Amino acid sequence: xxxxxxxxxxxxxxxxxxxxxxxxxxxxxxxxxxxxxxxxxxxxxxxxxxxxxxxxxxxxxxxxxxxxxxxxxxxxxxxxxxxxxxxxxxxxxxxxxxxxxxxxxxxxxxxxxxxxxxxxxxxxxxxxxxxxxxxxxxxxxxxxxxxxxxxxxxxxxxxxxxxxxxxxxxxxxxxxxxxxxxxxxxxxxxxxxxxxxxxxxxxxxxxxxxxxxxxxxxxxxxxxxxxxxxxxxxxxxxxxxxxxxxxxxxxxxxxxxxxxxxxxxxxxxxxxxxxxxxxxxxxxxxxxxxxxxxxxxxxxxxxxxxxxxxxxxxxxxxxxxxxxxxxxxxxxxxxxxxxxxxxxxxxxxxxxxxxxxxxxxxxxxxxxxxxxxxxxxxxxxxxxxxxxxxxxxxxxxxxxxxxxxxxxxxxxxxxx
Numbered sequence: 001x002x003x004x005x006x007x008x009x010x011x012x013x014x015x016x017x018x019x020x021x022x023x024x025x026x027x028x029x030x031x032x033x034x035x036x037x038x039x040x041x042x043x044x045x046x047x048x049x050x051x052x053x054x055x056x057x058x059x060x061x062x063x064x065x066x067x068x069x070x071x072x073x074x075x076x077x078x079x080x081x082x083x084x085x086x087x088x089x090x091x092x093x094x095x096x097x098x099x100x101x102x103x104x105x106x107x108x109x110x111x112x113x114x115x116x117x118x119x120x121x122x123x124x125x126x127x128x129x130x131x132x133x134x135x136x137x138x139x140x141x142x143x144x145x146x147x148x149x150x151x152x153x154x155x156x157x158x159x160x161x162x163x164x165x166x167x168x169x170x171x172x173x174x175x176x177x178x179x180x181x182x183x184x185x186x187x188x189x190x191x192x193x194x195x196x197x198x199x200x201x202x203x204x205x206x207x208x209x210x211x212x213x214x215x216x217x218x219x220x221x222x223x224x225x226x227x228x229x230x231x232x233x234x235x236x237x238x239x240x241x242x243x244x245x246x247x248x249x250x251x252x253x254x255x256x257x258x259x260x261x262x263x264x265x266x267x268x269x270x271x272x273x274x275x276x277x278x279x280x281x282x283x284x285x286x287x288x289x290x291x292x293x294x295x296x297x298x299x300x301x302x303x304x305x306x307x308x309x310x311x312x313x314x315x316x317x318x319x320x321x322x323x324x325x326x327x328x329x330x331x332x333x334x335x336x337x338x339x340x341x342x343x344x345x346x347x348x349x350x351x352x353x354x355x356x357x358x359x360x361x362x363x364x365x366x367x368x369x370x371x372x373x374x375x376x377x378x379x380x381x382x383x384x385x386x387x388x389x390x391x392x393x394x395x396x397x398x399x400x401x402x403x404x405x406x407x408x409x410x411x412x413x414x415x416x
Contacts, residue, residue, distance in 0.1 A: 024143060024147065024150065024151055024154060025142045025143065026200060027138065027139070027142050027200060027201055027202075028139045028142055028143060028151050028154050028155065029154065029158075030196050030197065030200045030201065031094075031135040031138060031139050031155055031158070031197075031201075032154050032155050032157065032158025032159075032161075033158060033192075033193050033196055034094065034098065034131060034135060034158070034193045034196075034197060035131075035132065035135060035155050035156070035158035035159040035162075036158040036159060036161050036162050036165075036166060036189075037098075037101070037162075037166075037186065037189045037190050037193050038101070038128045038131055038132060038159065038162075039158075039159030039160070039162040039166070040162035040166030040170065040186060040189070041070070041101075041105065041124065041128070041183075041186050042067075042070055042071070042074075042128070042162075042360075043162060043166075043243075044166065044170040044171075044182055044186070045063070045064075045066045045067050045070075045244075046067065046243060046244050046245075046246060046247065046265075047170060047171035047174075047247065047261065047262060047265055048170065048171055048174045048179040048182060049063050049064060049245075049247055049248075050247060050248070050251075050258070051174055051175075051178075051179050052066070052179045055178075055179065056112075056113070056114050056117075058114050060245075060248060060371070061368035061369075061371055061372055062114065063114070064244060064245065064364060064367070064368045064371075065114075065118060065365075065368075066114075066117060066118065066121050067240075067244050067360070067364045068360075068361055068364045068365045068368075069118045069121050069122050069125070070121045070122070070124070070125045070128075071125070071240075071357040071358075071360035071361040071364060072122065072125070072357070072361045073121065073122040073123070073124070073125025073126050073128070073129065074125045074126075074128055074129040074132075074353055074354065074356075074357035074360075075129075075354045075357045075358045075361060076126065076129070076354075077125055077126030077127065077128065077129030077130060078129030078130065078132060078133045078350035078351070078353035078354045078357070079129075079133075079347060079350040079351055079354050080126075080129075081097075081126060081127075081129060081130030081133070081350070082130065082133045082134070082346045082347055082349070082350035083347065085130060085134070086346070090134055090137075090138055090201070091197060091198070091201045091202065093130060093134055094131055094134055094135065094138075094194075094197045094201065095194050095197055095198055096127075097127040097128070097130045097131040097134075098127070098131065098190045098191075098193050098194040098197065099127075099190075099194060100123065100124065100126070100127035101124055101127045101128060101131070101190045102187045102188075102190035102191050102194070103187075104120045104121070104123050104124030104127070105120075105124065105183045105184070105186045105187035105190065106183075106184075106187050107120040108120045108121065108124075108180075108183045109180045109181075109183040109184045109187065110180075125357075129350065129353050129354070129357070130350075132349075132350075132353045133346060133349045133350030133353050134346065134349075135155055136152055136155060136334055136338070136349040136352075136353075137338070137345050137346050137349050138201070139151040139152060139154070139155045140152060140335070140338055140345070140349075141345075147284075150280045150281055150283075150284065151280075152280060152331040152334045152335050153276050153277055153279060153280010153281060153283065153331040154277070154280065155331070156276040156280065156327075156330050156331040156334070157273055157276040157277050157280070159276075160269065160272040160273040160275070160276045160323075160327060161269070161273055162269070164266060164269030164270050164272075164273050165269070169262075170182035170185070170186075171261065171262035171265065172262050173185060175259065217344075217347070222340045222341065222342070224336075224340045224398060224401060225337055225340040225341055225348060225351070227394040227395075227397050227398050227401075228333055228336050228337045228340060228352070228355075228394070228398065229337065229351055229352065229354075229355040230355070230393075230394040231291065231295075231329075231333055231355075231391050231394040231395050231398070232330075232333050232337075232352050232355030232356045232358075232359065233355045233356070233358045233359035233362075234295070234359055234387055234388065234390040234391040234394075235294065235295050235298070235326070235327075235329060235330070235333070235359070235388065235391045236327070236330070236355075236356040236357075236359040236360055236363075237358075237359025237360060237362060237363035237384075237387045237388075238295070238298055238299070238302065238326065238359075238363065238384045238385065238386075238387035238388025238389075238390075238391065239298060239322060239326035239327060239384060239388065240359065240360045240363050240364055240367075240384075241363035241364065241366065241367040241370075241380050241381075241383045241384035241387055242302055242305070242322070242367070242380050242381040242383075242384035242385075243268065243322070243384075244360075244363075244364045244367050244368075244380065245367050245368070245370075245371050245377070245380040246265075246268075246319070246380075247261050248371065248377040249309060249377040249378065249380070249381065250264055250315070252376070252377050253309040253310060253376075253377050253378065254309055254310060254311070254312055254315050255310070255312065256312065264315075264316055264319060265319075267316055267317075267319050267320035267323070268319045268320060268322060268323040269323060270320060270323070271319075271320040271321060271322065271323030271324035271325075272323035272324065272326070272327040272328070273323075274324055275323060275324035275325060275326075275327055275328025276327060276328060276330065276331055278324075278328060279294070279328040279329055279330070279331055279332055280331040280332070283329075283331060283332035283335060284335070287332050287335070287336060288395070288398060288399040288402050289399075290328070290329055290332055291329045291332055291333065291336075291395040291398070291399075292392070292395050292396065292399060293325070294325050294326070294328055294329035294391075295329070295388050295389065295391030295392055295395065296389075296392065297321075297325035298322065298325045298326045298388040298391075299385050299388045299389040301318055301321050301322050301325060301326075302322065302381055302382075302384045302385035302388060303385050304318055305318050305319075305322070305381050306378055306381050306382055306385070309377075309378060309381070326388070330356065333352060334349065334352045336398070337349065337351065337352045337355075338352075359387070363383065363384065363387055366383055367379070367380035367383055367384070368380075370382070370383045
């Protein structure tokens with residue numbers, strides 16, 4: 001491990017005294033509109049899974065591949081597109097990403113075969129990964145020192161708002177206009193988001209980085225960055241393993257009717273929205289404490305869901321708490337990654353997107369297998385608990401490294 005690995009610097013956008021009192025720039029909220037659109041499409045399939053499977057005449061687990069393949073596209077697309085668009089102006093890249101996103105949703109809305117839908121979802125995910133990575137860097141830089149976690153918390157909250165409004169509204173709309181109507185609506189939202197980006201994001205922003213691709217890739221030597229990425233994968237994988245197949249559990253195990261599912265999902269969305277805002281606000285001052293609490297609480301909540309799956313009120317509460325703790329640490333992890341990426345913030349940001357979605361790829365695929373096992377609808381939740389607890393390994397390691405660095409910083413210069 002290099003010398004600088006032993007002395008973790010305060011993450012970009014953090015301060016040892018906590019968050020500053022400066023207001024968040026308007027551009028951060030504009031970018032959050034885009035992430036709202038992007039995360040709606042990632043989660044919306046969970047709310048319309050049974051309807052979509054019936055229309056395409058495939059099994060629920062096969063339809064769940066639409067979640068898996070989208071996450072796979074994000075894993076590949078985020079770092080790849082971050083490198084390929086290094087020389088393009090940031091505003092242009094964001095607009096192009098939204099244009100591809102809109103086109104992909106039109107294809108899905110018109111498609112009749114699962115294979116075509118999978119291909120369109122993969123292409124759409126490439127654009128989504130590029131948007132998320134670049135939006136995070138623009139937001140962190142726009143907010144300035146001491147405000148990165150808070151700005152990224154707002155960006156993340158835009159995505160979480162999708163689970164409060166976008167996903168339930170999409171599920172409601174699918175009951176009246178069919179599941180295809182949800183994808184037409186997302187295509188329209190992408191066009192609106194592109195207009196807002198074109199109007200409010202400054203056009204004179206520099207390309208993502210003035211350094212070479214080789215120097216960008218040099219950020220991968222950071223051991224702490226890889227620990228953050230491991231935490232990104234397991235914390236999101238644990239939640240999404242359960243959430244991707246929550247509809248069968250709520251219908252078959254808890255006894256909710258299909259029309260009631262969107263209302264239950266609103267609880268998850270509200271919890272994740274509040275969790276992102278709280279995590280973003282407190283993360284600059286207490287990053288390592290919060291990244292320890294979140295996965296520990298998520299594991300307990302998922303185990304409680306297994307035990308109380310036949311009780312409606314406890315399940316509603318537990319799903320809301322899962323949203324709060326399960327996704328609340330994401331903006332903190334993103335801020336840490338940008339800091340540990342040093343001179344390659346765009347690549348580091350894109351790798352967190354890849355990390356979050358790598359966990360989703362594996363967990364949603366494994367969740368489908370668990371659903372088909374003898375465990376039935378409880379299987380994905382048990383799997384989620386097993387994955388979530390693994391997050392404690394990298395976040396404990398990061399905390400130990402940070403404490404060692406803090407102690408060394410207190411030593412006299414002659415002793416270091």
